[in-house]
Amino acid sequence: MAQRILIVDDSPINLKAVTLALTGVGYEVVAARDGREGLERAETTQPDMVILDVQMPELDGYEVCRRLRRSERFSTRPIMMLTANNSLHEKVQGLEAGADDYMGKPFEAEELQARVKALLRRSGSSPSQQPVTKCKVIALFSLRGGVGVSSMAVNLAAGLAQLWGGGAALVDMVFTGGHSGLMLNLPLRHSWGDLATKASAEIDAGMLDLALLSHPSGLRVLPSAPRPEENEPITGDLVASVLGVLRSSYSYIVLDMPHSFGETTLAGLDAADEILLMLAPEIGSVVATTCALDVFSQLGYSREKVVLMLNAHFERGGLPRKDIEKTLGRPLDVVVPFAHDLFTSALNRGAPPVIEMPTKPLGSLLEDIAFGRSDEDDRRRPAASASLALQRVHQRAAQRQRAKS
Ligand SMILES: Nc1ncnc2c1ncn2[C@@H]1O[C@H](COP(=O)(O)OP(=O)(O)OP(=O)(O)O)[C@@H](O)[C@H]1O
Ligand SMILES: [Mg+2]
Structure with missing residues (x-):
């Protein structure tokens, strides 16, 4: 069984960064967002070790540490403090409060893992590995609104469903009011609202099958509830549980993400195998992209994940591609040109271009993009057993090859 570590921190980004570093090497992580919740979770989940941020409102890390040390159960379990400014004063205070070790922020994931391992070795066994599954989760994200995240998510998910004969799900993560159901002309008979108040441990495949809408393309859709307040109870844990269960039922899961780093968004990004970070050729969008890349690196996401x-x-006046690439310090992987009103009119009718016009330039491009984001084993599948969409992709690739030679 994996060893359990409780992390108490009021910053969602820090919480996720620590969680990622530790789950990545097989620990089970329990998170708490303030001192009081930390003390409660320490009692209810019985962690093997506790990591405490120092600066938190109300109960700070020192006080939580002192109270844990007073209880018999935690008198000897390892406690580590995360100190913001790494000052000698903070370290001494932490050790006086009863901590076994401390780390300065920002921290390197490797150092954190090594220190945690060393502390746990002194008090117990070694961590186990996470199970591996065959599903690709793709999150579409941008810190700036209106750059086409939802349009692309709907087309990518529908394209994957058409290419691989179903097996794809689109999950709307925009809980303030997402529009993926609308973009596919699906009446919102079910939504995240059906799941919002469930405990994460209750979620199972049967329950999700009832909550997901069915599109004629074979795509399954979990839309956001029509009213934001219905989505309000959704937590990061619930998102992680829903995506974890969906993983065992679908080959592809596409996430339409909001433009922020809240708890539920971080749970979605965390669960993603790939993040499609979208930007427009304008300065605000490039700045937002730089910031998103910074946060991703803080969260320990690999460069390949993005x-x-x-x-x-x-239509006009966009920044040149080479200037954008220079600013971002890396090349753009996929470029989608301006498509006049094709996106808007097709989506207004509830018919994404990848479904409605797969032989027209925009539909073909979107289908090729869906193929490009597909799993490597799928892309190598023999053309003999191919869907119509896959046949079109192969035909276009052959045409491009002929045009080159
Ligand atoms: N390549 C394109 N060419 C022309 N119009 C586009 C293109 N991509 C997206 N659009 C249009 O841009 C608008 C914004 O797209 P969309 O709603 O998908 O963005 P978003 O990032 O999800 O926005 P929001 O912040 O509202 O969630 C829509 O009207 C869409 O039809
Ligand atoms: Mg959107």
């Missing part, structure tokens, strides 16, 4: 997609969603 794919950059430029979407020219306006």
Whole structure:
């Protein structure tokens, strides 16, 4: 069984960074967002070790540490403090409060893992590995609104469903009011609202099958509830549980993400195998992309996990591609040109271009993008057993090859 570590920190980004570093090497992580919740979770989940942020409102890390040390159960379990400014004063205070070790922020994941391992070795056994599953979760994200995240998520999910004969799910993570159901012309008979108040441990495949809508393309859709307040009870734990269960039922899961780093968003990004980071050719979007890349690196996401997609969603005056690449310090992986009103009119009718016009330039491009984001084993599948969509992808690739030679 994996060893359990409780992390108490009021910053969602820090919480996720520590969680990622530790789950990545097989620990089970329990998170708490303030001192009081930390003390409660320490009692209810019985962690093998506790990591405490120092500066938190109300009960700070020192006080939580002192109270834990007073209880018999935690008198000897390892406690580590995360100190913001790494000052000698903070370290001494932490050790006086009863901590076994401390780490300065920002920290390197490797150092954290090594210190945690050393502390746990002194008091117990070694960690186990996470199970591996065959599903690709793709999150579409941008810190700036209106750059085409939802349009692309709907087309990518529908494209994957058409290419691989179903097996794809689109999950709307925009809990303030997402529109994926609308973009596919699906009446919202079910939604996240059906799941919002469930405990994460209650979620199972049967329950999700009832909550997901069915699109004629074979795509399954979990839309956001029509009213934001219905989505309000959704927690990061619930998102992680829903995506974990969906993983065992679908080959592809596409996430339409909001433009922020809240708890539920971080749970979605965390669960993603690939993040399609979208930007438009304008300065605000490039700045937002730089910031998102910074946070991703803080969260310990690998460079390969992030794919950059430029979407020219306006007609004229965009920044040149080479300037954008220079600013970002890496090449753009996918570029989508301005498509006049094709996106808007197709989506207004509830018919994404990848479904409605797969032989027209925009539909073909979107289908090729869906193929490009597909799992490597799928892309190598023999053309003999191919869907119509896959046949079109192969035909276009052959045409491009002929045009080159
Ligand atoms: N390549 C493109 N060419 C032309 N129009 C586009 C293109 N991509 C997206 N659009 C249009 O841009 C608008 C914004 O797209 P969309 O709603 O998908 O963005 P978003 O990032 O999800 O926005 P929000 O912040 O509202 O969630 C829509 O009207 C869409 O039709
Ligand atoms: Mg959107």
